[in-house]
Amino acid sequence: MKVLHAQKLSFKALFVAVVFFVLAAVIRGASHMLGAEGAYANVLHKAFIFLATIGTVFLLRWLLVDTPQRLLKKYTVAPLIRTLVSLVLFFGAVMFLLSRIFNIDLLPLLTTSAVITGIIALSLQDTFKNLFTGFWINTERIVAKGDWVRVDGREGIVIEVTWRMTHIMTRENDVIHLPNRLVADGVLENYTYPTKLHVVEVRIGAGFNDPPNKVKETLLVIARDVKSVLSNPAPEVWILGYEGYYVHYSLRVWISDFKDAPDVKTELNTRIWYGFKRNMIEIPFPEQTLHRRPLHRPEPPGRIINALKGIEFLGFLKEDELKDVASSARIEDFGRGETIVRQGDAGHTCYFLEAGGVEVFHRTQAGADELVATLFAGDFFGEMSLLAGEPRSATVAAKEDCRCIVIDSDAFISIFKENPGVAERLSVVLAKRTTELNAARLRGASRVDAEKEAQRTILNEIKRFFKIGV
Template sequence: MAYLLDPLFLGACVVLCDVFAWRLIPPAHMRHRQLARLAIFVLLTIVLVHGGMAPLNAAPFPGQPIRHFIAQALGIIWWLLGARVLSIMLGTLFLPRAWQGERLFQDVFGALIFVAAAVAAVAYVLELPVTGLLATSGALAIIVGLAVQSTLGDVFSGLVLNATQPYHPGDLVSIDGIDGRVLEINWRATHLLSAQGNLVVIPNSTTARARITNFSRPSELHGVSVTIEVTPEARPQRVLDALDRAIKGCRVALHKPEPSVVVKRMSANAVEYEMTCYVASMADKPAAANQLFDLAHRHLASAGIDLRPLAVPYNNIGRTDRRVRLLSMVNIFQALDEVELSQLAGRMSRHEYAAGQPVVASTDVTDYLLLVDTGVLSVTGLQNGENKEIVRLGPGDAFGESGVLAGIPMQVAIGTVTNAALYRLDKDDLTPVLRARPEVGSEMCRLLSQHKESSDALSQIHVIPDVKPMGLLQWLQAKMRALHEVGPKDQHREITS
């Protein structure tokens, strides 16, 4: 059992412990792995020094080749293990925290220490002259440097990028006109994942000279800008007012910083306006841009501003009545012809509201239809026990289709965000049309049952117990007949009982 106390055996056991510890401790517990390696290095140092195999001296046992070789191997392992421990400790203590997570800095820093440790192991453990080795290495380094100067340029550019940190892995960036998410920054290049799912590799030397836009910083604020060209015949102030109302209707836009609308350029052919707002997430930018274009189109049309080239003359012949156009945009009225739409339009009343004024309370029975002519309105209701904004309404939007057709309350509140003008169509105004053409009412119910927003609201309505099970369409038709007294009277009494 004397071999158990042999320093060579003990040293080999300590090295195996280091291997097993590094394998068994999960990478997620990096601090534990580093402490284990430091403890093993200290233990290996004690074993070698007490066994007469100090790494600063030549390996012992010159007359015993096998023991001499093992002693040399343990001495070299001590130097390399010490280099690893030293690189970890110096990196943790002296490198900036932001650099510690960068692979490139860790690799370069560790490589320098390992080269120094290898030279020391050759000089002390193997007792070989290093002067000639260093001279040869210097000449070799010059030759290799000339041969791979472009690669070295990428490496040093990578060091600059890691030092200045214009982006991190996971950031959305634009480098030299190429957009993508940063996957990795290594010795040679930056790896991006493009929007098409392709891997784009950009050399670090190219990145260092390119214009870099980081869309992920600051992480809590992202700007969205869209450009609208309007005929110069429209007075800029009217256009600015319409676009200001449009940008206030964008639900995903943040209130702070405040959105803005400015005139960018004016020429004989068009006036260019820029709408800018801010969103909290990169994922909201496409939705915000789409909403801004849609709202700009609707609010400009509401203000009587046409989006047409200057070369196209203004044509007022055959233009549809404003009220008829609003009605035709409502889902349930697609079943009516132009004559019937004109009859309904003549019965609508116009109402104007100031900003911040309530329009509909949550307790109101909304057996009427509201159509937004101008302005922005906010619809709020209870969601998960909290009163939250559900949607914002703008020109062309309608509210209360299910109420005016079937008398179904929506249980939400509506208030104005800006000055607004609305048209109102009461239930009694729709009744003559439904009585004259009952098939139109059935078609309206079918369109309403297919309308997603109305279906979501209807899902909160419970059918009364004494009504036999029926589909949503049949239930709507029955409610419509009862409300407008269309069809046999016995059927009205059955539904309303």
């Protein structure tokens, strides 16, 4: 969309007026100095009247059109006013000159003109309707340049409003030339005025076995993470009703620019697919589903166990212990741009990247999100939340579509109860990883001391979180 800049005051008409006034003054002065008489004086007098009249027309045009136009810069009717006022002024000047210079009686001419004008008005009634509708559209601020509108099922941005036409550029880059009378007679939706705020609605169906509050919360979490969606007014979810095979939901979000509506709707639909899959919410089809979920969790696949062996702080666990962890693990898919964890949020899960990549951001004291790391398949994050219950220390977002193996802290309860020594071994590994992340700030012996101190702190946090004895 082009930015509408304020129009600068033009002095062109004023300059032309001054030139004509100067010429008129020169002729008037020459007539007096030369003492012109008779026909010669009459010619100079008529030349003076002609030049003074034209100068007056341009002066009035500058006063009545160019100067007030700055006040009308928000309205596309300004060019129309300039044209009409100029026509009226020049028509008046012609009538005046015909009367004063050529001594023509204007009454018969005006009477004849009235008849001709009536005939012309009847033949051009649609044109005049477009003309006056153009005034009405702009004086009532129905539509103006830069507005997003819908007319006759087509969406677009108004690029110009003239005395006859409203020109609209559609999203398909086509131009609609709409007569102003059709704008007045039809239904026009304006998405920019009187407010730029607009609701984008996405309707989705969920299964009857999915609790409504769970579905609504999932949709709200998705909406809050989409760029261009406003937090105030806040997103909301409506239940539209119960259909034959699904519960009908409506996710409604607010945006500040209608131009972004298709992009926001696409992003919402994309993230709903990922979000519903992660939260095991069914998007039902018009067919009967006999078993939506297995009654018993199947034996964890070997690839999950092999993946867990690749995680540094789990590598020393026994095969049976790894199976216990794997039995509670789950696969979650994230779409590009989705936030996986957010800095400061509570958490008790760890993520192992099986495919794709993520970006790690840390929010500074100034409130800016600083990129601190990029992780790829084989990396993991969230181990301190998993084993110590600490809030998320950074925000992690999907750089591309990625698949994660998610481990929950509940998987370690039985392991720590049967073998409390595992907690100490885990604290050593995590302390080493923590100090390596801060290696740039540590040197020599201070790093060794810091690693020992970190190990003691992490061990105490693990014992506190899982409530195991010292």
